[in-house]
């Protein structure tokens with residue numbers, strides 16, 4: 001009996017020892033998370049998370065902890081990438097692992113952006129939307145169809161600026177909206193107070209706020225989404241309900257407009273009308289179409305606006321660049337006509353200037369977070385499934401190891417000389433990565449080029465002088481997924497009588 005007892009104890013001890021060895025060796029095999037600031041128990045790094053201009057804090061963490069660093073907020077690992085190499089290794093080369101999006105309680109679930117491509121989980125619906133997008137704006141061949149829209153609408157922009165230069169930002173927004181609404185829904189915007197433009201502006205501003213990393217506690221404590229709105233501290237619920245309302249109006253109203261126009265037989269060709277016409281759509285297909293058209297419109301409405309406003313800021317702060325670009329335009333295009341997109345290949349300095357606009361003040365400084373679909377190991381660090389991965393695009397475009405004097409606006413950096421290689425094209429990083437790369441990249445590039453080249457051809461952009469004093473514009477940006485230069489003053493005057501007549505001549509056509 002005693003023998004049996006000791007045998008049983010022996011067996012238990014051996015099994016226990018084996019389990020301990022296995023656990024220890026397993027723990028030993030799991031590499032650590034990437035380094036980062038030390039957090040507190042339970043809340044982790046919640047108090048370290050920046051609430052504004054997060055790209056600056058993330059860049060500082062990069063200086064201390066290296067290309068890849070991490071924080072954990074209430075159990076959620078967040079991996080921050082601060083170099084081109086690491087972003088390429090993870091988000092491009094391993095895009096099958098890193099193409100999911102986080103489930104954002106505020107922006108995605110409560111407000112409803114989860115149905116837009118930008119927050120759509122990686123899966124079948126994601127692939128369907130991307131295919132629809134690709135057929136429309138995926139390559140140079142299809143984009144050619146939109147050049148006339150780009151040219152007409154950008155010329156209308158010149159006329160609006162000529163008439164009221166002090167409303168520059170409003171004109172830029174109207175033009176971006178006008179271009180994309182014609183493409184997505186065949187809709188021509190009204191000159192004043194256009195309802196769809198106003199809706200897009202409101203909805204995209206709310207998107208930016210709702211998806212700011214660390215902006216809402218409910219993103220880290222999902223159970224809070226069930227808290228009733230009347231409880232103290234649940235103000236986010238009221239905000240979410242009001243923002244959800246704006247979003248559904250932004251999605252439904254243009255879609256219903258196309259259907260009404262089609263019923264009346266007067267719908268111009270557009271993304272929506274083409275697909276609505278092609279066959280009897282199932283409810284699911286119509287849902288996909290409605291939301292992918294809205295994704296187009298939401299993706300384009302605010303982003304190019306930021307880039308073009310940055311261009312005007314750069315021209316105000318760096319007048320020598322504007323002068324050099326104007327000399328190039330004058331010598332190739334002359335002053336008897338306005339430039340067109342076809343001139344681009346003959347205007348290398350203006351082309352470089354457009355790249356510099358994207359680099360100098362990136363539109364989406366921290367991109368849109370990707371999410372790891374499975375566990376991974378990178379550079380010897382453990383990236384757990386479900387981690388949020390944030391590419392610090394701002395750091396990538398301001399890394400002094402890649403861009404000399406990164407805060408200076410200098411298009412020459414992209415033109416190789418006998419002694420110097422061109423610096424890397426920022427469009428490789430400013431539009432995101434892997435399978436999530438911005439599907440509007442080519443359209444955006446065309447829109448920004450057209451605004452830059454036409455504005456430079458006809459306007460002199462300079463610092464304002466008020467009561468004999470030069471007003472120095474401050475280069476400051478708003479916080480949010482899409483960041484804009486804060487409003488600044490500048491003087492925009494036609495370069496000559498000839499320029500005025502070119503702008504107005506177009507009106508008569």
Ligand code: HEM
Pocket residue numbers: 117118119120137295296297299300303304307363364367368369370430431432433434435436437438439440441443444
């Ligand atoms: C200056 C202009 C623009 C910039 C800098 C920009 C930048 C970006 C970035 C950084 C992303 C996230 C990519 C990633 O997750 O890795 C993105 C996604 C997206 N962009 Fe753009 N974008 C611009 C213009 C546009 C335009 C004109 C459209 C529409 C025609 C558009 C539609 C979208 C959509 C739908 C997504 C979500 C893609 C997805 O999640 O799969 N963007 N963009």
